[in-house]
Amino acid sequence: MDNFLLIVFLLSGVSAIGFLLASLVSLIKKNGKAKKQFKITGGLFGAALLSVIIASSISPEVPTTASEETHTEEVKEEKKEEPKEAEKEKPVATVEEAKAKLSIGMTMKDYQDYIDSIKIDLAELYTDGYDGALQQISDGYFFVKTDGVNVVDLQFFTTKEEGSTYVSTKTQEAKAAETAAKRSTAKTIDFPHLEKNPDRYAGEYVTYTGEIVQILEGNGTTNIRLSVTKESYGYSYNDLVFVEYAGYTDFVEGDIVTIYGTVYGSYSYESQAGYNISLPGIIADSVE
Missing domain, CATH: 2.40.50.140 (Nucleic acid-binding proteins)
Incomplete structure (x- = not known):
């Protein structure tokens, strides 16, 4: 309790007790002073009670040591320096790096795992004839075609136009082969x-x-x-x-x-x- 509030409490309490005794004596003697003294006694008790309430509402501030402040700042600094895993940016792959990791015949799982590990953009998706995807990396492009299980075609290019031309040619070849295969089944009914x-x-x-x-x-x-x-x-x-x-x-x-x-x-x-x-x-x- 604060020293000032303690003094107020003690003085109010002692005075209240004294006036309480005087009030009782006046009440016995019937000298007409008892009523006034009882009012003063109540006021003093109220002052003592108020000092207790004020003291209980004040929370003493615990000083922080210099070592604790330093430790807190270090923890904050560590949190800033270590971003969450989801916020870490994926590495940018080059054509040479992609060539070293990708190959015809690799499984779809291995291909997808690699694609998920690098920064990559879909340049074009082809679904008409020669289905596949033209992907963009840092210094070029690559086209990949799968059969749902393995990579069956993989080509690297410097520009998007080179990749589009390749796919267009392969699409025409695929359609021609499909037409030839279909025509080989045609009948001539009498x-x-x-x-x-x-x-x-x-x-x-x-x-x-x-x-x-x-x-x-x-x-x-x-x-x-x-x-x-x-x-x-x-x-x-x-x-x-x-x-x-x-x-x-x-x-x-x-x-x-x-x-x-x-x-x-x-x-x-x-x-x-x-x-x-x-x-x-x-x-x-x-x-x-």
Whole structure:
């Protein structure tokens, strides 16, 4: 307790006790002073109580030693010097460093672990034909293609344009290979069988070479009536298939073309003479 408050407490307490005794004596003698003395006694007791309350509300300040202050500052300095793991910036990889870490045949896990460990930016993502990603590092780019398990192609470039050109070339090659593979499965169904029941062959991938009897274009679509049976004098106009192609061509009636496409069943239309005509229908993916 503060020294001043202690003195106030002691004086108030002693005086209060003295006035309390005097009040009792006056009360016994009935000299008329008891009421006033009791009021003074209450005031003195109140002063003593107030000094106790004030003293209890004051928390003494514990001085901090010089060594404690120094230790606190050192801890703060250490926290500043050691950033959290998430805040640490990833190293910037160079082409030579990436070449030393990446290779065709490495697993997807090893590839991803390395990518996660360096600073890298996605320059371009390719999903049409030759799927892969062109990644940017500090002094160049690299293209990577995977099969979902391993890295199957890896190329390094100085500029983004070099990488884009490489992917474009590989995409064209991939599409050409896919087309060649698909065409190798194409059939040529004898026309009498195809004409008898076109629906039976719906979904079959076929190829036919024949003469254009009629060709119509419009709304981005080309329709061709194609004669597919060759005889000694030329192609028979009796053996016709109806070809629908998405796009336009430079061909005209009388040209000999080869088509690849999928049989969709029977195509029916009404002739100018009012006859109902049904032909085997083919949706072509190429006319050449």
